[in-house]
Structure formats: C-alpha cells, structure tokens
Amino acid sequence: MQQHTILLVTIIIMACVALPFLFAASAAKDKGPQVGWLGYGAQRSLVAAMLVVGVAVTGISLAVWPHSVSAGPARQVVNVTGHQWYWEIEDVRLVTGSPVVFNVHTEDVNHGLGVYDADFRLIVQIQAMPGYLNQVQYTFEKPGKYRILCMEFCGVAHHDMTSEFTVSAAKS
C-alpha cells in the first residue's frame, strides 16, 4: 500500500475515534441520562466489532509473510555492509523484473538499510545488526537510480550515511 493511502486511512480512523469524543463533550452540559450508544451493550458490540476487524486485518496482512525471501534461481543477490558512516555495496548489475535479495551486514553498530526510489519514496527497508545477516527482497519494476538512506540512528554522521545504486532494464 502506498504511504499516502496509509496516511489517508489513518486520518479517517482517527476522525472516527474523535467523533464520539465531540458528541460526548457537547452532551456533557445537559443533565440527563448518558446517550444511548454509550451503554454497556454498545461497549460489548464495539469490542466484538474490533475483534472481527482485527482477525480480518491480521489474516490479510500476514497471508504472505512480509519477510519472505525467494530461493529461486532467478533471484539476484547483492551484499551490503554498513559502516559508521558509509555503505559498502557489492558491485552487481541489477535488472528489473526479477527479485533482488539484499544481504545486509554491519561492521560496527546497528544501521538500517532504506531503499528510496526516484521520487524519494521509501520502498523497502531492513535493519543491519552486529553479528547477524538480515535479508530483504524487492523486485524493481522501473530502471534507474535508487538511493540508500540509513534508517537506524548510528551516531553523529547518521544523516550522511547515504549511497545509491542503479537498476537496468531487463533484456526482453
């Protein structure tokens, strides 16, 4: 899902949460019974509804494991190592259309590999952790330059820890 869609959905849900607060606040001054939709039965329905939505969202969002990495022969592999404060990227020719697996290491502290597209939009990320190999897979659809930004605070030049790589169009 695109980030702006995520933002829009979030704002809509926040507004839905805010509405009952506005209603209750405006009904505070009047002396009388509480408004009907705030009763005990409604509370149980709210919990039930939230559980149903939760099960649905969980099922849909985890139907495909978000960290899965393909083992097929078509995949391209690139090793990336984080250092304070630069990225060392293996010089591999990457092409569009087949999955790229980033093998991410670090030589010192925690870093975060964030891959940004030509529109400066974060398209995928994974942490880099001392003593561990983290992997992330992404299939590039558009050829061009992609930027790497550090996504985990790693010291005084964290914001300078950027790099870039190129993805070429696959031969048809």
Add this chain to the structure above:
Amino acid sequence: MANVATTNNQSKEADALSSVALLLAGAVFLLMMIAGLLMRSAQGKLIDLDPTLFYQLMTAHGAGMVGAAALSGAAIMWLFLGRHVSLNKLAFKAFLALFLLGVVLILYSIFVGGFGGGWTFLYPLPAHSGGVWETAAAATFLVGLLLVGAGFLVLYFEMGRAILVRYGNLSQALAWPLVFRGKMETVPPPTIVASTVIVIFNSVGTVVGAATLAISLINLFVPTFEIDALLAKNMIYFFGHVFINASIYMAVIGVYEILPEYTGRPWKVSRPFAIGWSAVLLFVLAVYPHHLLQDMVMPPWMLVMGQVVSYLSGLPILAVTAFAMLGYVSGSGMKWDLASALLFLGVFGWSVGVVPAIIDGIISINKVMHNTLWVPGHFHTYLLVGEVAMSFGVMAWIVRSKQDVALFSGLQRAVFWTYVVGALGFAMVFLTSGAASVPRRWAVHAPEWIMQDRIATLLGIVTLLSAVYFVTRFGSRLASGERK
C-alpha cells in the same frame, strides 16, 4: 478513627510531594519542548545547529521527555493511591533524590561529556562514538539512567507493599474474583486495580532495563564482554516500551479520580474494567516485538505476536477507559474548566494516538514506515496530546479555584484550544512527513522536507507558549498558596 486521621495526614503529605514532582516535571517538559523546537527549526534550516549538538539535544529530549512523563505519571499515581492506602513518604523522597541525581548525571554526560547516542542507548552505539564522546561520558549517561530506574523501583516496591498490606494479595487488588467469577465482596477502586497492574509490569520493565544498562556498562569498560546484539535490542525495547507506556497508564489514574468530581458519577470497577486492566498487564509485557519488526532474524512468531498484540492493546484503551469516560461525561451536566478539559483531551489524545501506532504495527506497513517521522508522529499524539495533557490537567485541578469555571470562558479557553491545535497539528505534521518517507533522527533534512519542518516549528512554538501558561499558572498558584 485513628486510621482515618492517619490516612488524611498521609494524603496531605502525598499531595505536597506530588505537587513538587509535578512542578519539576512541568519544568522539564518546557525545557525539552525548547530542545524539540530547536531540532525542528534546525531541520527546517531556520537556525544553524551543528549535527553534534543536534544529536546531543535529541538524546536529552528523549531521556528528558520520557523521564518527565514518567515523573508526572508517578506523581499522579502517588497522589491518588495515597487516598486508598497508607504510603511511606520517605519512599517518594528517596525516589525524587535518585531521580534528580540521575538527571544531573545525564545532563552532565550530554552537555559536558558530549554523549549523543540517543536515549535508547542502542547497543553497541554507546561504545562506538566515532570520536565524539569518551567512554566515561557514555558510562555517566548509563549510570544516570540506572539511578532514575532505581528510584522508580523504590517507589513501585513501596506502592506494591502498601497495596498488599491493605488488600492482602494481588488477586484481590486486581479484582480477579470479579474477572473470573463475575462478583466479589468488596470491589477495589479503579486506582487500586490500575496501580497494581502498573506496579507489576513496570517493576519487571525497569528491572530488565537496569540489567541492560548494567551489561552495557560492563561492555564499555571490558569490550571483550560482548552481548548478543539481538538480545540487547530485545531487552532495550522491552524496557523502553513498558516504561513509557507506564507513564500514560499512571497519568490516567488522575482521570479516574478527578472526573467523577465534575460528573457526579463515581468511576466504578465493572467487570469489563477489571478484565481490561488484566489484559493491559499481559499486553504491555507482550507487545514490544512491534519495535523489532524489521529484524527479520527474530523468531517469526514473536513478530506476529508484536503485530497482533499491538492491535489488541487498543481494546482496553478504546473500549474500556475512553468509552467509559464518554459515558460518564455525557448527560452529566458537568461544567468545563481548564482541569476537566485537559483531562478529557488527554484521554482523547491517547485514544487517537493508538491508531497510527496500530497501523505501524502491521509488519508489511512497518516495512515503509518504520523509523520514518511516522513513529514520532504516533508517540507525540499519545504523549503530547495524551499523557502531557493529562498531567497539565491534574496540575490545573490541584490549584483549581471556584472561579475557574467562569474563567474558562475567556483566556483559559483560548489557551486550551491553542494547545489542542498546536499539539495535534505538530503531531500530524510528523505523520504527514512519515508518509512522505522522511527518516527520523536526521540532523540535516533534504530540501524536499523543509516546508513540513517549518510548519512543525510554528505549531511547536504555539504548543510551547500554551504549555508555559499551564506550568507557570500551576507554579505561581502553588507558590501563592492558592490551592483547592
């Protein structure tokens, strides 16, 4: 009768100590808001700030805000728990002394020693400064945090002791007979149920935090003593999550105790309330892996647990506390003043802040939102508009006067709404920037991001000015003895 008299005296002591702690927390809130403003204006290129200083301010802002939120929460909990159980004030004094000593060390390590490794001291960064700070500075920071943690443990153990003395066992204090059998002879008040849950989970959280600090300290001086980076990360985020969440749960006790004075409807421990708080105990301890969703070496079941519990955590907040509050308020005939409005706002901020947190807790969404400004977006919503608003509300209640309801039509109402717009707007800019992929904790921003930083700076100034009003009003009324 003797017992009642003792309880009344204890309450007065608790009242005075809590007021001092709240004033101190208020002052730290203001100072750290200034630090936050400096960072946002530097990102917006409105001022020139050396990155070294930026990351020092960022470290101070994180540690200071978490500390002040926890301090204000603890003060509120102490104040109202003292209404129901007999607390030993020495424990609170020891807590304050340890807290202050810790703060001095933390400030010294940052602004004299140059430590700028972030308040989360993510292992092994404190030992890898790249020449910016010495080992001693990092050690001083860690010892400072350790002292603050030790102070909280003293406080929690005293609160736990007092609850056990009064209620006999944890099951009674947690209202478990009500949870499991649907009835109990004497149902404890909401403050007891909430305090018991908080004492249990934040004692566990703080002990784990202290253990992490201790092993990080050893590693600083004996580098061959290496810690598994994944284990350290798990421990740090477990502690960090539990500790900052405890601050909100502590502050909400103020809502349970104060709002009934306005609505005339006592806040009762119903079965959903008791179940909700027992669920909080479980959820707060189990949810922390949602901070590690981009560590794919974590066992997958833990990441799934992080996502699922992230969602479930919203249930007790929205369906129990927020829903009940709306029910109590609606049709109550209550009159708004600064205190009640801020407390109401606090529950609102907490509730809406849960939404972007849950969204970010979905692993596939976290893939493009983690460590962007989305993250400070959600926690500023439920802290700045939530916990901090609740704390300002309790401050306003402590120094309330009979004229406050009438006064709320003028300047106070204007300042209140300025705070609402400023704080909510400030947090929303973070969320918008997160959706625009702006990474968090970057001292220098790309030209594409600067406009958002400048809007945030303006909203931050507005928020700060309102906060200055709330804190100075509290301080000056306390000083002039205008209390209740």
